[in-house]
Amino acid sequence: MVAPTDATQHDAYRIIFIHVPTAWMAMFLYLVMALWSALALGFQTRLSAMMAQAIAPTGAAMAFLALWTGAFWGRPTWGTYWAWDARMTSTLILLFLYLGVLALRNAIDDPRRADRACAVLSLTGAVNVPIIYFSVQWWNTLHQGSTISATAAPKMASMMLTGLLLMTFAVWFYCIAIVLGRVRTIILERERGTAWVAQAVTT
Amino acid sequence: MSEFFYMGGYAWYVWMAYGAFALAIVIEVLALRARRRRAIELLRATAAADNAPRARLNPARST
Numbered sequence: 085m086v087a088p089t090d091a092t093q094h095d096a097y098r099i100i101f102i103h104v105p106t107a108w109m110a111m112f113l114y115l116v117m118a119l120w121s122a123l124a125l126g127f128q129t130r131l132s133a134m135m136a137q138a139i140a141p142t143g144a145a146m147a148f149l150a151l152w153t154g155a156f157w158g159r160p161t162w163g164t165y166w167a168w169d170a171r172m173t174s175t176l177i178l179l180f181l182y183l184g185v186l187a188l189r190n191a192i193d194d195p196r197r198a199d200r201a202c203a204v205l206s207l208t209g210a211v212n213v214p215i216i217y218f219s220v221q222w223w224n225t226l227h228q229g230s231t232i233s234a235t236a237a238p239k240m241a242s243m244m245l246t247g248l249l250l251m252t253f254a255v256w257f258y259c260i261a262i263v264l265g266r267v268r269t270i271i272l273e274r275e276r277g278t279a280w281v282a283q284a285v286t287t
Numbered sequence: 288m289s290e291f292f293y294m295g296g297y298a299w300y301v302w303m304a305y306g307a308f309a310l311a312i313v314i315e316v317l318a319l320r321a322r323r324r325r326a327i328e329l330l331r332a333t334a335a336a337d338n339a340p341r342a343r344l345n346p347a348r349s350t
Binding site: 094095096098099102103106141142145148149152153156157159160258262265266268269272273276281282285286 | 294295296297299300301303304305307308311312315316319322323326327329330331333334337
């Protein structure tokens with residue numbers, strides 16, 4: 085399958101196939117991390133906190149990629165790699181929130197205390213996600229409004245849309261796979277000292 | 288083929304974006320694999336040192 089070249093942006097638009105999926109995943113993963121954090125705080129469940137811990141690095145990678153690919157898309161189309169546009173700035177804050185959660189966990193030795201501190205930070209930062217989402221409507225700065233919505237027909241060619249949806253699902257499943265893979269390792273690291281872990285690695 | 292890599296003159300932007308994307312995924316997968324191997328090695332070493340792996344029921348130990 086080959087998507088056609090865009091009439092005004094030519095081949096530069098092809099960055100959309102990684103920019104939009106990574107940006108969506110960066111926001112979505114943050115909400116999932118905040119949800120697991122809320123469960124961890126509310127029910128004191130260790131595995132919920134481990135899930136939140138496993139999501140943070142992938143979320144940070146996705147936020148970074150959304151900004152990076154956005155910069156290399158913005159340069160040929162808007163004439164600049166970076167501007168203090170509402171959506172770009174709020175996405176940069178999202179990246180810093182992810183990095184803050186990662187740094188906070190590294191700074192606290194006791195994992196249960198780190199769970200609680202990271203959960204509080206994650207939940208506080210969750211307010212930023214709707215800000216990113218609605219930023220293109222609330223502030224009329226550089227970033228354009230969304231091309232695809234659930235309520236109206238998409239304003240792009242169907243072949244481009246198919247490619248974009250395909251990439252979205254690919255990035256989605258990659259994130260699920262890497263997060264579950266990471267949580268398996270985190271369980272081994274944090275549950276060391278239990279009999280079942282010792283058995284699992286020796287047999 | 289060279290037309291594909293030329294990307295209509297946008298090669299720098301398109302391939303910097305896709306290159307970073309591919310690099311990030313490769314780094315993340317390799318880093319996780321290394322982390323998992325380290326964890327398992329450490330656990331095996333601890334289990335070997337204990338010699339008789341007795342059941343320790345309290346899991347609350349530091350990461």
